[in-house]
Structure formats: structure tokens, C-alpha cells
């Protein structure tokens with residue numbers, strides 16, 4: 001079931017915006033066997049990207065997608081939020097079939113706005129960049145016309161590049177600020193801890209490997225044991241040991257409230273991202 005096609009016979013899957021996220025999803029879909037190369041098409045703003053993507057991925061690309069979009073069963077909208085109005089206008093001219101599933105990955109663009117720009121079956125998603133290494137975290141939420149079968153298709157698409165959860169749309173801004181922006185926070189922590197390793201005498205390359213693998217392993221411990229992080233932390237914290245000394249320094253630096261404030265600020269900003277530009 002998992003690697004059967006997400007498409008009905010005779011239909012195609014289109015990717016509008018074959019950039020970092022768009023091409024990542026195409027590769028995931030192809031490797032998982034959810035679509036075949038002849039079933040997929042992609043588009044970009046420039047001829048150069050279209051040519052490069054066609055050569056790299058062996059799929060059809062076309063700048064003017066109005067004709068090719070007509071037979072689409074699924075369209076993934078992967079451009080930047082500012083382009084959504086232009087793209088929806090083009091899709092209106094494409095005479096999409098009414099059962100075409102439209103999936104947006106655009107940060108901050110609400111289902112209400114998507115539906116008003118192009119009435120149809122919309123799903124809004126919030127992926128993150130670790131999709132590139134198939135360890136993405138994506139959430140999906142259903143528009144008013146999307147059914148549980150549509151959500152299941154969307155989940156299968158995003159599970160080809162990581163993990164996927166269905167949530168209600170009111171969580172999307174918080175999710176964008178937490179797991180969407182999250183990789184950037186993690187990179188900062190990795191970089192800072194690697195610096196710390198250098199400070200205590202390790203070579204940078206060695207310190208980076210130690211920190212990155214420690215982050216990966218700790219994340220797996222949380223996910224695979226299902227235990228509370230505080231309980232896992234206790235396991236590492238021996239009485240009068242070095243770990244409790246390090247942890248207390250982090251608490252002195254207000255690490256918890258700094259992280260919470262960062263996510264709060266990112267949530268506040270994302271609320272304005274998908275709104276139409278004021279003229």
C-alpha cells in the first residue's frame with residue numbers, strides 16, 4: 001500500500017517551484033515509488049532552473065504550465081509565499097479538473113487565502129529542510145473541501161521525506177516557528193557547542209562530529225523511548241558529576257526562556273508572512 005502510486009491512472013503530479021523544497025519532494029516521491037518519472041512535471045520562474053531540473057531529475061519541465069496542468073491529479077505549490085497570487089491566477093487559466101488535490105508548502109499562507117485565490121481542494125503543509133536528508137518534520141492540515149483520503153495522500157507524500165502529522169490549521173504558525181525554523185536553532189546550538197569543544201582543546205572537525213552525532217542520538221532517544229527528556233537527562237546526571245555542573249551553567253544563562261522567546265518571536269513574525277503585500 002505504502003509504495004503504490006498516489007495518482008489515479010492517466011493523471012500527473014505537478015510541482016510549481018522546483019527549488020530546494022520542490023526538488024527534494026520530487027526525489028522523495030520518485031525513490032518511494034509514489035510516482036513514476038513520466039507522471040511528474042515541474043516548473044520554475046526561469047528557463048535555466050527548468051533546464052537544470054529536467055537534466056538532473058529526468059522529468060518534464062515547462063515554464064508555461066497552463067496546458068500540462070490540466071491532467072494533474074495533484075499539484076504541489078512550492079514557490080515563495082509572495083508568488084502565490086500569480087501562480088493561482090495561472091492555475092485558474094489552466095482549467096484544472098475539480099478533483100485536483102492542491103498542496104501548498106508556503107509558510108504563513110492560510111487555507112482561507114489559498115481558497116480565495118483559487119477555489120479547490122487545498123491542503124496546507126509545513127515541512128522543514130531536513131526533508132533533504134529524508135528526516136523532515138512536516139505537518140499537514142485540511143482545507144474545507146479536503147477529505148481524510150486527501151490527507152492520507154498528503155501524508156504519504158511527506159512521509160517519503162521524513163515524518164508527517166495531521167494537525168488543525170490554528171497550530172500552523174506555531175509549527176512553522178518551532179519545526180519549520182527549528183533546524184536553524186539546532187544549527188546554532190551545534191555551532192556553539194562545537195566552539196565550546198574547541199575552547200576545551202578539541203579540533204573543530206572532531207568537535208562538530210561529536211556534537212552533531214550527540215544531537216542525532218539524543219533526538220532518537222526521545223523519539224524511540226518515548227520517555228520525558230527530563231528523565232533521560234537524569235540518567236546522564238550523576239551526583240556531584242560534571243553534567244550537573246554544565247546544566248546549572250545553562251540554566252544560569254536562562255536557556256529555557258531564551259528558547260521560548262525565540263519561538264514566540266518567530267510565531268509573531270510568521271503571522272504576517274503570507275499576507276498580501278500592501279500597496
Ligand SMILES: NC(=O)c1ccc[n+]([C@@H]2O[C@H](COP(=O)([O-])OP(=O)(O)OC[C@H]3O[C@@H](n4cnc5c(N)ncnc54)[C@H](OP(=O)(O)O)[C@@H]3O)[C@@H](O)[C@H]2O)c1
Pocket residue numbers: 016017018019020021022043044045046047049050078079080081083086087105106107126127128129180
Ligand atoms: N527552505 C525552508 O526552510 C523551507 C521549509 C519549509 C517550507 N518552506 C517553504 O517552501 C517554499 C519554497 O522554499 P525553497 O527554499 O524551496 O525556495 P527556492 O529554493 O527559492 O525555490 C523556489 C522556486 O520557485 C520558483 N518560482 C518562483 N516564482 C515562480 C513562479 N511565478 N512560477 C513558478 N515557479 C516560481 C523558483 O524558480 P527559479 O529557480 O527559476 O527562480 C524556484 O525554483 C517557500 O514558500 C517556503 O515558505 C521552506
